[in-house]
Amino acid sequence: MSKQYKPAVRIEDLSFHYQDRNVLEHITFEIPVGSFMGLVGPNGSGKSTLIRCLLGLLKPQSGNVYLFGQPLSLFKNWDEIGYVSQKANSFNTAFPATVYEVVSMGLFGKVGLFRFLNKVHKRKIEQAIETVGMADYMNRNIGELSGGQQQRVFIARALVSDPKLLILDEPTVGVDAASVAGFYQMLKNLNREKGLTLLLVTHDIGVMSDFVTHVACLNKQLHFHGNTAEFEKVSKEGFSQMYGHHVHVLEHQH
Amino acid sequence: MSFPFFQYEFLQNAFITGIMIGLLAPVLGVFIVVRRQSLIADALSHITLAGIAANLMLGRNVGFFSGLNPIYMGMVFSVGGAVGIDQLRKVYKHYEELAIPIIMSAGIGLSVIFISLANGFNTDLFNYLFGSVLAVKKSDVWTIFFILLIVFAFVIFLYKELFVLSFDEEQAAVSGIKGKWINFFFIVLVALVIASSMKIVGILLVSSLMTLPVAASIRLANGFKQTFLLSVVFGETAVILGLILSYYLDFAPGGTIVMFSVIILLLSLLWKKLRSNRKIAINQ
Numbered sequence: 314m315s316k317q318y319k320p321a322v323r324i325e326d327l328s329f330h331y332q333d334r335n336v337l338e339h340i341t342f343e344i345p346v347g348s349f350m351g352l353v354g355p356n357g358s359g360k361s362t363l364i365r366c367l368l369g370l371l372k373p374q375s376g377n378v379y380l381f382g383q384p385l386s387l388f389k390n391w392d393e394i395g396y397v398s399q400k401a402n403s404f405n406t407a408f409p410a411t412v413y414e415v416v417s418m419g420l421f422g423k424v425g426l427f428r429f430l431n432k433v434h435k436r437k438i439e440q441a442i443e444t445v446g447m448a449d450y451m452n453r454n455i456g457e458l459s460g461g462q463q464q465r466v467f468i469a470r471a472l473v474s475d476p477k478l479l480i481l482d483e484p485t486v487g488v489d490a491a492s493v494a495g496f497y498q499m500l501k502n503l504n505r506e507k508g509l510t511l512l513l514v515t516h517d518i519g520v521m522s523d524f525v526t527h528v529a530c531l532n533k534q535l536h537f538h539g540n541t542a543e544f545e546k547v548s549k550e551g552f553s554q555m556y557g558h559h560v561h562v563l564e565h566q567h
Numbered sequence: 568m569s570f571p572f573f574q575y576e577f578l579q580n581a582f583i584t585g586i587m588i589g590l591l592a593p594v595l596g597v598f599i600v601v602r603r604q605s606l607i608a609d610a611l612s613h614i615t616l617a618g619i620a621a622n623l624m625l626g627r628n629v630g631f632f633s634g635l636n637p638i639y640m641g642m643v644f645s646v647g648g649a650v651g652i653d654q655l656r657k658v659y660k661h662y663e664e665l666a667i668p669i670i671m672s673a674g675i676g677l678s679v680i681f682i683s684l685a686n687g688f689n690t691d692l693f694n695y696l697f698g699s700v701l702a703v704k705k706s707d708v709w710t711i712f713f714i715l716l717i718v719f720a721f722v723i724f725l726y727k728e729l730f731v732l733s734f735d736e737e738q739a740a741v742s743g744i745k746g747k748w749i750n751f752f753f754i755v756l757v758a759l760v761i762a763s764s765m766k767i768v769g770i771l772l773v774s775s776l777m778t779l780p781v782a783a784s785i786r787l788a789n790g791f792k793q794t795f796l797l798s799v800v801f802g803e804t805a806v807i808l809g810l811i812l813s814y815y816l817d818f819a820p821g822g823t824i825v826m827f828s829v830i831i832l833l834l835s836l837l838w839k840k841l842r843s844n845r846k847i848a849i850n851q
Binding site for chain 2: 368370389391392394396398405407408409410411413414415418421422424426427430452453454470
């Protein structure tokens with residue numbers, strides 16, 4: 314690794330455990346700038362924990378996290394990281410906020426304390442809403458939308474601060490099957506056209522693998538990490554062995 | 568029959584205070600309701616009562632306290648209760664709502680003891696429980712005006728942060744917003760507003776002015792800002808009509824204000840129902 318090369322994310326030998334339960338063991342991997350990385354693994358494999366560690370929401374017992382070459386503890390440019398959490402699916406749907414208001418939240422960290430949104434910000438909010446194809450719903454309450462539409466709004470909220478890295482934790486949970494492909498296509502376009510680095514966490518490798526450029530497989534330990542072409546090869550050679558007794562989760566055929 | 572607003576200073580005091588409270592209580596109430604913490608106001612109002620009762624008791628024995636406006640002691644207790652709730656929430660991380668009954672029963676228990684020590688109920692206490700048009704002093708008006716300025720500065724300058732924290736604390740953390748101290752100041756302000764509202768609405772009914780107008784507006788409003796606007800309109804309507812009615816009927820204003828709030832809430836539910844029925848009819 315040359316000194317100039319700074320991946321969007323670098324995780325070195327990270328381990329995390331709750332009192333008596335190991336969740337992550339010696340994880341080391343990188344997300345190259347400009348890639349669309351799919352992080353897959355069965356339920357309970359530690360995917361969300363890993364994400365929370367790299368966002369600084371949880372503190373791992375050992376190991377290092379670097380964001381754009383900077384150690385996590387020194388990292389300050391949080392507006393470069395967009396995050397759509399799993400919880401976005403279970404927020405208070407009766408919350409009285411319009412699509413515009415929800416998306417505007419994505420700028421608050423950047424705008425800063427005691428300051429107000431200006432015209433440039435407002436234009437940005439509208440653009441982000443247009444990017445995810447929700448312009449017609451700008452002034453609707455978030456609770457009136459379908460699950461798929463809400464998820465697009467949360468992506469717009471993550472995009473509005475012009476992040477370099479967008480992290481999505483199980484974004485299609487609760488989204489109807491018909492909308493899922495369109496949703497992934499939208500992510501693929503963001504990656505290709507805007508050069509946005511994406512980290513998509515999912516337990517469903519079937520649909521995901523048609524869209525991503527890189528794959529990492531996690532089940533406490535990292536079992537695979539590479540680009541999609543390698544992944545296809547490995548999976549044909551009996552990739553499911555790595556998952557041991559969790560094989561059933563991976564029985565999607567390509 | 569004209570309303571003698573300019574004739575009596577006590578009416579002016581009551582109305583100016585009422586209008587300020589009609590603004591303050593629903594504004595903070597919006598944040599409380601969307602965070603699903605509606606009962607916090609109840610817990611804090613009961614601990615405020617303990618402060619009032621303590622002052623009434625001390626006033627009988629110590630000269631200094633008999634001259635002191637009990638509202639200040641109420642505020643001290645209320646803010647103390649707010650700090651207590653904040654601390655208890657950290658202790659019971661997975662049972663955060665437990666903090667509310669703990670503080671509430673402590674408040675009632677203390678109140679009963681102080682009231683007993685002060686030789687039971689008197690008219691002063693009655694006014695604090697249910698509100699009074701006559702009991703508002705000039706010093707109350709200024710105290711509440713000062714609190715109004717603080718609350719408005721806080722809500723306007725930290726609107727973004729309060730909004731994100733109410734919607735999604737995790738998102739707030741990721742975008743680098745320091746939620747802890749904002750949440751803490753917020754609950755302290757709620758405590759101050761509750762202590763200052765009780766002269767008009769009364770301790771037992773203070774929380775309703777924070778929640779009922781919001782409950783009505785949340786059904787009708789489109790977006791967060793509109794929720795504020797409607798809540799304040801509903802709150803002010805209830806306060807003004809309630810005060811006028813209580814003056815003419817010689818009722819404690821707490822009762823009339825709250826009942827107007829209930830009527831507004833029922834009307835908003837009815838309106839919503841009629842509107843959605845019409846939508847269905849049009850769609851068919």
